[in-house]
Amino acid sequence: MKTNDLISILTQAAPPRRPMRLGLAAAIITLLSAVATIIVLGLRPGLAAGHPPASFWMKTLLLGWMAVVSLAALDRASKPLATKRRIWPMAALAIFAAICVAIEWATVDARTILGGFLLPNFPCCLISVTIYGSAGMAGFVGLIRRYAPADPERCAGLAGLAAAAAAAVGYSIHCPLDSPTFIVVAYGLPMIALWALGRWLLPRKLNW
Amino acid sequence: MRARGGDAHAYKQLLTGFAPVIRRMVAARVGRWGGQHYVEDITQDTLLAIHLKLHTYDADMPLLAWVNAVARHKLIDHLRRIKGATVSLDEEGMPELVDGANPEAPGIALDLRKLLGMLKPPAGEIIYALRVEGASVRELAAAHGLSESNIKVIVHRGLQKLSQLARAG
Structure with missing residues (x-):
């Protein structure tokens, strides 16, 4: 076919x-x-009663911030023209989370903080966020196939990260633990896992 | 952008204007290893990708840079597919579309106007006259009531600023 015909x-x-x-x-x-969280696991006690504590909103802020930052990075990565990476939103989130963790360790007994990891909530957080995030990552990848990422590997990693963060916001209405240390570890690990999994498995799916 | 808004005439003008630019860029690249017969295929692949992925173009970015990125991706994709001779794909080796391109082509003219409009007057006007219309420094100095060295300084600083703007995306 001639180009003019095309x-x-x-x-x-x-x-x-x-x-x-x-x-x-x-x-x-x-x-x-x-x-899915409401159907399978139910709401956390304070939220079910309609009076969530302030710490719940802090947790939602942290997870929502992560979701927004990773989504913005994913949006930039899904285009063919690479733009300047913005480090400061993620850096600000990391600093905020570090301050929260530092305040907690300065004010709360270490055994109380670490005790949260012995409760069934810890594996429940890891498994739920990973499962919901994986489904979300598959959805994101299916959608991004219609976009045009400049760097498919980076984009696939960010799809995993953004999906896990978005899923974590939804799941957090069940988990009654609002400890910043717990949030960083229990929600951070599935995010990192899905980011790595996305980078490893999915770049080929994003070829355009 | 009218072409994206469904204006078929503007869209045809856009694709027709970009086709030779893409062809030239692809030819310069694949010509190094004797792949001239792929030029038309890659050009058509790029035009098709422009059609399908036009929604990923942000209106506040230079259109030419976006087309360049799509063309580069398609070129690399094609080279990878055919597993051709080892070719360095570093960006330094990629010719810039602006070089030798027709500045009257619709997308390029739009980018040029947008970029030159960001410069402090009359730098944009002087650079356009000097580099696109082919006016001489002496003519421009007379037209603007400035010395020739002033014109050269304005052009030099203007090009530096343009380079920064283009890099900033």
């Missing part, structure tokens, strides 16, 4: 439908994760 065909063809926005996809992942 141009004529493309000009006459209906413009391709714009894929769903990644932000909307993330909101759906969070919603589905929350619905």
Whole structure:
């Protein structure tokens, strides 16, 4: 086919439908994760009574911040023209989390903090966030195939990270533990795992 | 951007304007290892990708840089597929589309206007006249009531600023 013929065909063809926005996809992942959590595990006690403690909102802030930052990075990575990476939102989140953890270790007994990891909530957090996040990551990858990532490996990793963070926000309505140390470890590990898994397994799926 | 808004005429102008630019860039690259017969395939692949992925273009970015990125991706993808001779794919080796491109092509003219408009007047006007229209430094000095060395300084600083703007995306 001659190039001019191709141009004529493309000009006459209906413009391709714009894929769903990644932000909307993330909101759906969070919603589905929350619905699955309510059905399978139930709401945490304070939330069920309609009076969640302030620490719950701090946890939601941390996880939501992570979801937004990773989603913004994913959005930039899903385009063919690489743009300048913004380190400061992630750095600010890391500093905020580090301050929360430091305050906790300065004010709360170490045995109380570490005791949270002996409760069944710890494996429950790891497993739930990983499962919900994996489903979300599959959804993200299916969607990003319609985008055009400059670096598929980086994009696949960020898809895993953003999906895990979005799923963690939904799951957090069940977990009654609001310790910053617990949040960083129990929610951070599945995020790192899915980021690594995405980078390792999925770049080929994102070729365009 | 009218082409993205469904204006078929603008869209055709855009694709027709970019086709020779992409072809030239691809030819310069694959010509090094005797792959001229792939030029048209890669050009068409790139045009198809532009059509399918146009929604990933941000209007506040230079269109030419976006097209360049798509073309580069398609070129590398093609080279990888055919497993051709070992070719260095480092960015230094990639010719810039602006070089030798037709500045009147719609997308390029749009980017040029956008970028030159960001410079402090009359730098944009002087650079356009000097580099695109082919005016001489002496003519520009007379037209703007400045010395020739002033014109050269304005052009030098303007190009530096343009380079920074283009790198910043």
